[in-house]
Amino acid sequence: MQGEQRARTIFLLLWTLITAVKLVIAARLPLFVDEAFYWQEGQHLAAAYSDLPGLTAWLSRLGVELGGTHILAQRLPFLAIGAALPWLVSRIATRWFGAVAGWQAGSLTLLMPLSGTLGMLAVPDVPMALAAVLCLDAGARLLRNVDAAAAVKLGLGLTIGALSHYRFIGVIVVGFIALLLLPQGRRMLRDPRVWVALAVGVLAWLPLLSWNADNHDAGLKFQVVERHPWAFQWSGLWFLVIQPMLVTPILCMAMWKVALAGTRSGGGARAQWRYFGLVGAVSTLSIFALGFFTDVERISFHWPLPGYLALLVAVPVVLNGWPRWLRRTGWWLAGAGLALAFGYYLMASTPSLREQLAGYKYYPRNFAGWEPLAAVVRDELADMPAGTRVLAGNFKVGAELGFQLRDPAIEVLRHPLNDKHGRSAQLGLWGLLHEGPRTGPMLLVLSPSDQRYRDLLARYHDICAQVGPLPPPRVVSYDHGFQRFLLFRLPAARAPGPCVTPAMAWIDTPQPNAAVDGLLDVRGWAFKDGVGLTRVEVLVDGVPAAEAAYGRAYDITSFWTISNDPQHPNVGFDARIDTRALTPGRHWLGLRLHGNDGSVETWQEQALVVPAARP
Known part of the structure; x- marks a missing residue:
């Protein structure tokens, strides 16, 4: 009883402190460019979008409807989900390994950097993690006894996952593999109530399938084909190196012990132990292998999180069998890792500190300069003719300025970056891809920082072809020019003459x-x-x-x-x-x-x- 009370108290203290820190950071951290686009999607409500199913946009819209167009309001639904996840993991671990292990699993979910920071950004990984945990819980319960409540939870998890991201297909495949490897799992899959739950999960994909059918499979092609090279890349080794740092080394060792335990047979609660280990092992190993062939340019370090959550459920049992000094070191390392992650976000949210990262690899460009840019844009628009419209150089600028100016209908120039991030089709459906002709003056806002320097002159000439020679720009520069914008006052009629560039x-x-x-x-x-x-x-x-x-x-x-x-x-x-x-x-x-x-x-x-x- 003393051990249980102590574990519960530690969990409650950690949950309160970490949730408070996340709220403070989320209220200060500038909007990430993907978050801004999800806000824009939420202002154009639809069943599905070119880059994602609909749930992330719906949650973003819910947040701003409840709290106004503010970064914290948009993030509140995601913060709520992130705050609930440790409780769910704790409850699953308690059911199968006891109350002490349950509270400890919840505490480790709070401390592991990948899960501890979850919810601070309004991104699809948050509801997808919730869906994965719900399916994990339902699967473990169904292994013991198939009942309606567990089947309903499975159907709910599958539905949330289908509405979150294309990547949730991988979670479903991993779950099936784990169940097929277990005798109890194969028996469970013969029950019609399970298939009803699976059918509900399949129906949840219909909005996304319908969108792709109406748009030449643009979203599916982007997610599965266009964004990935599907050729071996040695740079995938960095994925293997960085993961132990993101989950902290000793916690990583403990999770792999759980994964290895999933290969052993046994009865009773051992079926659930094997289930958690198999789900985590198959998931993480598959993503590690795919890391050598998939997109390495954009952020992907968070992809193994659903597998890690499955392993965390049983990690306290492993840790409690280790020497005391090693257990304590593991806990302190996890806390230190989370503190470093919070420190990075705090630095990104503080202009004077963010400036210190200028010139380094981890400079947070996608968080930088948007609010000051919007102030300059307002200043320029006030000095231009009434009715002047903003024209953005790419979807990032359009979405970020849209959020700051409360305008979800800013036109955007065609740009390879729009294609690279799977946003061109959606912008086209909204009628926001600028085709060249102007009906009035426009304020063109370019972000040269988003372009590789060797391609920058060609991009400038391409813009000339779209809008004509460029007048003298107003330069808006932050963090020693590592985030740099150019503002051009375009006349109502296209100017004649040769291409003039910055x-x-x-x-x-x-x-x-x-x-x-x-x-x-x-x-x-x-x-x-x-x-x-x-x-x-x-x-x-x-x-x-x-x-x-x-x-x-x-x-x-x-x-x-x-x-x-x-x-x-x-x-x-x-x-x-x-x-x-x-x-x-x-x-x-x-x-x-x-x-x-x-x-x-x-x-x-x-x-x-x-x-x-x-x-």
Whole structure:
């Protein structure tokens, strides 16, 4: 009894603390771009969408209907689901392994970084995790005795999963495999009540199947074919390396012990033990194997979560058989991992801290700069003719600005990024893909940060083909230019003339993060298609440090073959700055580019390091 009370108290304290932290972070963290698109889908209610079934959009709409168009309101239904999951896992573990193990399983669900942070973002993995746990619970109960209540829970879980994501098909397949490997499972599948529940789950896929039938299987093709290379990639090894870090190493070891136990036979409660182990093992091993062949460009580290939740149910039994020091280390490591995950989200939600990640791999670009951008867009619209519409460069900009401006009908230019994320078909159905002709003035908002630099000039020329020559832009730059937007006031009628693009530049010397001291030579090139440049200023920490000598012969047309800058090949620049007055530490080297059309554009900065010890 003392052990049970202690485990219960720890769970309640952890649940209260972690839920409070999640609420605080969710209220501060800027909207992730996918969340913004789900909000937009929720404003165009439908049974299914091009990228997902309908449930994520419906939950997002429910949140803003209850709490207004605010990031916390949109996330509240997902936070509620995330808060409920540890209780559900605890209840399952209690039923099969006792109250102490049950409360401990709930606590571990709270502490494991992947599940502990669940719900802070309004994404489909949240209801999908709920569906997986409901099906897991129902399956374990049906193994012991088939009854109507367990069959109803199975049908509910299958329905929620079908309305959450295409990936839930994998959860269903894994569950079937686990049941077929168990004698009790094969017996259970002969009961008609189970097949009624399965039939209900199948019917839940009809809205998605209907959408695909009406739209040439666009969603199915994207999820199954287009987003994945389906060719072996050694980069899939990173998936295997990062997973023990995301669930913490000792907890990972314990989960694999549960998975191995699933291969052993036995009776009584052993059937459920094997069931949890088999579901977790088949799920995680399948995803690890697919990681070598599937999409590695976008975030996928959360995919094994349903399998991990199945393993967590029995993990306390394994941990309680280990030495005390190892158990304690496992618990503390899980807590430390969750604290680090919360720390990352807090850093992403704090502009001054987020700026420190600029230039690093884990810079959270998809969280950065949207609210300040919306303020500048409002400022521009106030100074333009009444009725001016916003035109976004891609779906990310359109959805984020839509949320900030309370406008779910912002038109979007055709962009490879829309195709890459499976959003073009949906934008087309809404009539929001801009086809070129304008009936009035528009404010074009581009995000060059979303484009690979080697493809940026071609993208600019493609935009010229869609809307005409681009006027001088207003540059909106955050975090040293690692999140950068360009705003163009487009007239009501398309302007004639050759393609005019934003400026392009590169610093050859010094290299990023170079250690510098004394006089520093800065060399590179810069051009602006259609009109050319007049001046290049060199900035240090945003302050002019030197006027570059611009116009040195530097032929770059062998790479930028489509460039039409009239000053080619004389687009090189040279400058010298004095770094002796700079304090030791990290500083930022930038450029300010002046065009012949009167444009003034700041360029993305790169870091310089002034050593603490100087000669």
